Amino acid sequence: MNARVTMSDVAKLAGVSHQTVSRVLNDPARVSPETEARVRSAIEQLNYHPSMVARALASRRTRTIGLISTGLALHSHSKRMIAFNESARAAGYQVSMSSLAVAERDTMLSALDVLLAQNVEGIVLIAADERALEIIRDINLNVPLVIAESSGRSGRYNVSIDQFLGARMATGYLAELGHRSIAHLAGPTWSLDANERHRGWRTELERRGLPVRKPLFGDWTPESGYEIGRRLAESDDFTAVFAANDQMALGLLHAFSDSGIQVPADMSVIGFDDIAEAAHFIPPLTTVRQDFIELGRQIMAVLLTLIEGAEVGESMHAEPELIVRMSTGAPRATTAPVLPTADPFYP
Missing domain, CATH: 1.10.260.40 (lambda repressor-like DNA-binding domains)
Known part of the structure; x- marks a missing residue:
């Protein structure tokens, strides 16, 4: 050795x-x-x-950072945690973590107490729901705090990937292909990310003068996507579906296949996250990719700036990327699919 x-x-x-x-x-x-x-x-x-x-x-510094994560162990949530841990280690810091399945005031305060007792130099909160923001909003800390959440309503230093823009990209791309009736399979209402994706879908449809139908709500799992997909297969009111994550999109693809609906010939499906398996769905899934590695770097950069006593802006939103694959195409009554314009997502 x-x-x-x-x-x-x-x-x-x-x-x-x-x-x-x-x-x-x-x-x-x-x-x-x-x-x-x-x-x-x-x-x-x-x-x-x-x-x-x-x-x-x-x-005389501990070179330790606290990380609190709230919510379920979903793909995007765990990716944020991993990316931040890697960025912290690259900067010479170790991370002390606390994962809370549910954001409750007592458990949040307990987690903060444990971290502060370790003399952490700063704290990062990865917040999945509004409740986590409500709790942290009333707490005064003597160390810098950076929040990773998509709504921008935390009132603290915030770094996130723009979920609202990503949803507009997905919805706008379907509209560019010629779809005029676009359904939305939303995530659970407690989720900050799901709410931002729902808001982006609605905003883009309204901007283009397209009908806004009542969204359907899943629970992020393929099973909920499948169940809702079987119901959607009985309707002919739409030609495309924007699913709020790739796992629910997988359930949709399965349900449509079982119902004899061809994707994308009869129905276009687009997801969100670009999980590793998305490129291998049948058909490969068009989706919205989030750069979690860059997000981790940005969170760490903001936290280090605060630790050093410098000022930063209150929020930073990284842009997602539309990944076009085989699950989307023009509706039967229109011409062949077209690529999205350079930037159709801003008025």
Whole structure:
């Protein structure tokens, strides 16, 4: 087994003192750019990973961040958590996590107390529902707080992927293909993401002067998509469905197949999230992709800025991306499918 690389090994390779290496890691502003570059090159060559404990003692900082996640273990929710953890580790921080299936005041306060007792330098809240925002809104913390939620109503520093825009993209693309009656399979009403996607669908239809039908509500699962799909298969009032997530879209595809409805010849289906399996559905699913890796970087960048005492804007919304596959096409009465225009989603 190879011996663990130490700070002294880095100092020897870079031709500097042990203290200079420590300054590069903990206070690089005190080191010249040339020296910093030489030290970082040595760190990379030796694949040196500094001890969190040693860095905390040297800087009197814990290098620890708290992460509270509320809601079900859904694809997008877990992806946000993973992406943030990776970004935190890349910045030299460890993450202390607390996952709450339901956002209740007592459990939220308990989780905050545990994190604050660990002297975390900042806290990130990944909020799935309005209740989590209501609880945190009344709590005063002595550390920076960044919230990852899609509504923008938290009143705190907020970083998110624009769910509203993503829904407009999906709905607008179906309209560009020629669909005039577009159903929406929405997520549960307690979900902030589902509500923003519902709002985006409605807004885009209204902007284009298309009929807004009452949405159908699922619970994010393929089973709910299948159940609703069987009901939709008995109606001829629409030619396309925008599903609020890919799992429910999978259930729709299954139900339509069982009912003899061909996708996209008879019905177009579009989802949201671009889960790994979406490209392998039958047919491959058109969907809206969220860049969770970039989201994790943005959350960490905002939190680090706050930790350093600098100001940032109250909210930051990253744009999703429309991924066109085989589950969408023009309705039978129109011409062949067309690609979306460069930016049809803004008035």
